[in-house]
Amino acid sequence: MNINTVIDSSSLPKLTARQEEILGLITLAIEESGLPPTRAEIANRLGFASANAAEEHLRALAKKGYIELSPGTSRGIRVTNMQPVSQGKNFRQLNLPSGSLQQLTLPLIGRVAAGSPITAIEHIEKHIPVDPSLFSKGADYLLRVKGMSMRDAGILDGDYLAVKKTVDARNGDIVVARIDDEVTVKRFLQKKGAAGSYLELQAENPDFENIIVRADSNFALEGQAVGLIRANGL
Template sequence: MNINTVNDLIETTLPKLTARQEEILGLITLAIEESGLPPTRAEIANRLGFASANAAEEHLRALAKKGYIELSPGTSRGIRITHSNNHSSANNFRQLNLPSGGLQQLTLPLIGRVAAGCPITAIEHIEKQVPVDPSLFSKGADYLLRVKGMSMRDAGILDGDYLAVKKTTEARNGDIVVARIDDEVTVKRLQRKKDSSGSYIELQAENPEFKNIIVTAEADFTLEGQAVGLIRANGI
């Protein structure tokens, strides 16, 4: 049985979606493509004019029951697309288990603790090489960064996860980035803001237990890269 035959079987065996369910699946795909993250229930409700986030939750559960998405309990963005129904264009940020093998794989260096003053991809920071299916990350990843802590919990990024990062010095508002502030490397959501004193950068946590970081003019700030994917290293 070839790949096309398998895909045809998937198309015919999955239940058909309602127009509203197709709309929501398309919205989820677009959000992942544009920001690297699935939307929250509140964002879906606001975008589609639902009265409450509960209405969005009901549609998400229906999509999950039909096999198009998987829902991860305990996180506001815990949505993973498992079948796109032709809505998928470029899923930049997918939560996936470590690949068990494949015909086409590349290896990415896994970066652990980063020493002060050293390039993030310096050889002394590399814990190991991890085999990865190159099709997982549409933008292409240059390395994996081992996540430390739970400051990005509500974005579905947990302690111990492997964050796939593309090297870049540019990012848009709302992107999840790897940034260096003085001698500390952190993963946060980038926001450029203005107030009466001028422009500044705020690195936002996705967990109310953690404070956002305001990057002052005096700080030595470097954008190390943009998150383009996530590997759930423990298989959860």
């Protein structure tokens, strides 16, 4: 795996070769999808016998101060002291930036009224300054997450989800979708059944049901998730 990781490690313990590999895998996953990998994904990628082996390495990385672990979530991994690498790679799950000389301002969308465009002026709570290098795919707005239906994807209530406007999605993408008069954040899945192909919006929390998109539903994609900002109560 060839990934350049820039971390202020002057005061941190040295990593083993395996720990460096896992840290690189985590940062690469965040760069490509905006979300850290699960323990199972780490184990599968690196050939571990079980997710428990990945968990042991993650705890070692956390003990050395390179990552923080959030209990109770399968993707609850945050890389600490992360900065963009010189080749323009970006790391997206982080605290709100401050003091950047190059910032853009993204509208923060709160509650969306039925039947109106998601970025309508009445839905904008405020504008947030964001370093434009944070999201390699670009972001058009931030959506305040409501509820815990995507908890196991590391997306929590109150988080700011960075969204790129698009009407297309790949299987497995996390999207913002409108069904009739409701806007929701879910994983986009195209499936085949006895009656033909259909869309399913998958929750990442077993306490919530998946949404089957009926043929007669007024369905539209509002955008694709390209990153996450933990708002720290701002």
